[in-house]
Amino acid sequence: MNSEPILEVRHLNVWYRPSGVLRRGRQQVLHDVSFDLYQGEILGLVGESGSGKSTLARAILGMLPDCEGEIIHHSKRPQMVFQDPASAMNPSRTVEWILSEPLRIYGKYDAAEVRRRVAEIMELVDLPPECSKMYPSELSGGQRQRVCIGTALIQKPGLIIADEAVSALDVTIQAQILELIARLRREYGLSYLFISHDLNVVYEICDRCLVMHRGRIVEQGPVEELYDHPREDYTKALLAAAE
Numbered sequence: 001m002n003s004e005p006i007l008e009v010r011h012l013n014v015w016y017r018p019s020g021v022l023r024r025g026r027q028q029v030l031h032d033v034s035f036d037l038y039q040g041e042i043l044g045l046v047g048e049s050g051s052g053k054s055t056l057a058r059a060i061l062g063m064l065p066d067c068e069g070e071i072i073h074h075s076k077r078p079q080m081v082f083q084d085p086a087s088a089m090n091p092s093r094t095v096e097w098i099l100s101e102p103l104r105i106y107g108k109y110d111a112a113e114v115r116r117r118v119a120e121i122m123e124l125v126d127l128p129p130e131c132s133k134m135y136p137s138e139l140s141g142g143q144r145q146r147v148c149i150g151t152a153l154i155q156k157p158g159l160i161i162a163d164e165a166v167s168a169l170d171v172t173i174q175a176q177i178l179e180l181i182a183r184l185r186r187e188y189g190l191s192y193l194f195i196s197h198d199l200n201v202v203y204e205i206c207d208r209c210l211v212m213h214r215g216r217i218v219e220q221g222p223v224e225e226l227y228d229h230p231r232e233d234y235t236k237a238l239l240a241a242a243e
């Protein structure tokens, strides 16, 4: 692992504004969040439902208007991989079309180059060539998640934010996608912010881990250290609940 940060977050505060007619008051959801994510690192982010994990992901992607603090990117815009890949895909388009969409939107490639890049990415994420003409509904859950990862990779990001990316998959498929994530890190030095409610999965794949509670990072450190010697009561309770 390289010791250069690919992402620095400093004293990040985030608020949501209520919708509705009055729109009075705003609710602070993240409080003074600071951490570094290093090149080639898989950084876990755990915490109970509603603790602010997805909000942090959205803030890093620049999707939230009501932020204070610093988010410093040292690579291209991060890409996101979601829990439910089907919802992120156009059901009426083929895998080839879905994978090549970012190239059509962001790049000036001719048709032959697009085909070449799509074939390359399909091989990289272990999708057989015959999948290229299929629609999302014709794929297995694991294959759909590979398409989702491929769509993120085709834009050559340095950082991928995986938000519960393996949570909806059964254990065998989950293990295969985790292996893909680890291989892409090994071979291409990709970095990940790996958000999960599953502490066992985080232990298996992450180097370090952030623990979030009510919008604050209450503890962070290498996973072995954090799991074997948690300092905070909240982390102890999370670990006890996962056993």
Ligand SMILES: Nc1ncnc2c1ncn2[C@@H]1O[C@H](COP(=O)(O)OP(=O)(O)OP(=O)(O)O)[C@@H](O)[C@H]1O
Residues within 6 Å of the ligand: 016, 017, 029, 047, 048, 049, 050, 051, 052, 053, 054, 055, 056, 197
């Ligand atoms: N668009 C929104 N408008 C207002 N409040 C929101 C919005 N999205 C999330 N929240 C609130 O912000 C807090 C953090 O939610 P967030 O989705 O970031 O948590 P999470 O840790 O990702 O939860 P989960 O594991 O269930 O996905 C919650 O109290 C939630 O109700």
